[in-house]
Amino acid sequence: MTETQPERIFRINLSPRTSKLLGCYALAAMHSWFLVKLGLPSESGGAELVVGLAAITGMLASIVFFVSTYGVIANAPDTALDERELAERNRAYFGAFKYLVLMTVAGGMIPELLAKLFNFELSVGVLKNFILLMFTTALVLPGFLIAWSDREEA
Amino acid sequence: MLFNRINLFRQEQGLSRKELAELVAVNPQTIGYLERGDYRPTVELALKLAQAFGVSVETLFALEPFPSLAEQLDRKAAKDIDHD
Numbered sequence: 001m002t003e004t005q006p007e008r009i010f011r012i013n014l015s016p017r018t019s020k021l022l023g024c025y026a027l028a029a030m031h032s033w034f035l036v037k038l039g040l041p042s043e044s045g046g047a048e049l050v051v052g053l054a055a056i057t058g059m060l061a062s063i064v065f066f067v068s069t070y071g072v073i074a075n076a077p078d079t080a081l082d083e084r085e086l087a088e089r090n091r092a093y094f095g096a097f098k099y100l101v102l103m104t105v106a107g108g109m110i111p112e113l114l115a116k117l118f119n120f121e122l123s124v125g126v127l128k129n130f131i132l133l134m135f136t137t138a139l140v141l142p143g144f145l146i147a148w149s150d151r152e153e154a
Numbered sequence: 155m156l157f158n159r160i161n162l163f164r165q166e167q168g169l170s171r172k173e174l175a176e177l178v179a180v181n182p183q184t185i186g187y188l189e190r191g192d193y194r195p196t197v198e199l200a201l202k203l204a205q206a207f208g209v210s211v212e213t214l215f216a217l218e219p220f221p222s223l224a225e226q227l228d229r230k231a232a233k234d235i236d237h238d
Contacts, residue, residue: 082180084193151186 011072012064016150019070023144026065027137029058034133038126062136070143070150092145100138107133158215161189163207178202 014022033055040047065071073081074089081089107130115122164174164185171189175182178199187193188203195203204211221229 082184083196083199084184084187085181087193151183151192 010067012068014068014070016070016147019065019068019143019147022061022065022068023070023140023147026058026061026140027144029054029061030133030136033058034129037129059132059136062140065143066139068143070147071140072143073146074143088146088149089142092142092149095145096138096141099141100134103134103137155191156194156215156217157191157219158188159220160185160203160214163209163214164189167207174203174206177206 033051036047036051036054040051066075073085074092078086111122111126160174164171169177171185172182175185179202180199184193188195200211200215204214207214
């Protein structure tokens with residue numbers, strides 16, 4: 001088949017360039033929110049506000065990306081895509097899968113191991129933040145990788 | 155490496171990318187990828203493209219680069235001279 005059917009699937013049309021920028025912002029905001037918050041002492045006013053804003057805008061950007069052109073392509077039924085788009089989507093999902101596995105190992109298992117080794121406890125808040133980061137990454141990453149592999153036609 | 159003459163045949167038949175895409179049921183962008191050699195089609199798509207142009211798959215696709223028009227004309231001229 002040809003393009004995703006716009007009359008049946010709601011989507012916000014974005015150019016590859018805008019999609020790349022939006023995806024970059026969503027991923028960077030969420031990752032920096034998690035990492036900064038990890039090392040931030042609790043109740044540190046101004047900094048907390050900045051990372052909080054990054055998290056909110058990052059989440060909003062993730063949702064907008066998910067319902068935009070490449071987010072929809074990443075989740076469209078097979079019949080709505082042609083063979084090249086399906087191949088690209090497979091590649092993007094495989095790339096996203098590898099990243100999420102790496103993220104689980106780096107962000108989930110290593111801190112757990114370090115906590116056991118150095119005798120400290122991971123807080124529930126950190127784990128909740130990590131799950132939220134994984135969720136937004138999984139939401140954005142396949143479409144983001146498709147956007148990067150796409151070319152803007154002359 | 156796979157070489158093709160999709161762009162040549164498409165222009166010869168006066169088809170736009172969109173029109174050709176509709177004939178073979180793909181996204182018009184995919185035609186661009188094929189013409190640039192950025193995507194290698196499946197056998198099914200190659201057959202559909204050949205059918206759309208009314209030529210054989212070997213005429214449309216090759217594993218070696220296609221000779222340029224100048225080369226082809228040179229060869230033809232050489233053959234004609236041999237026949238004479």
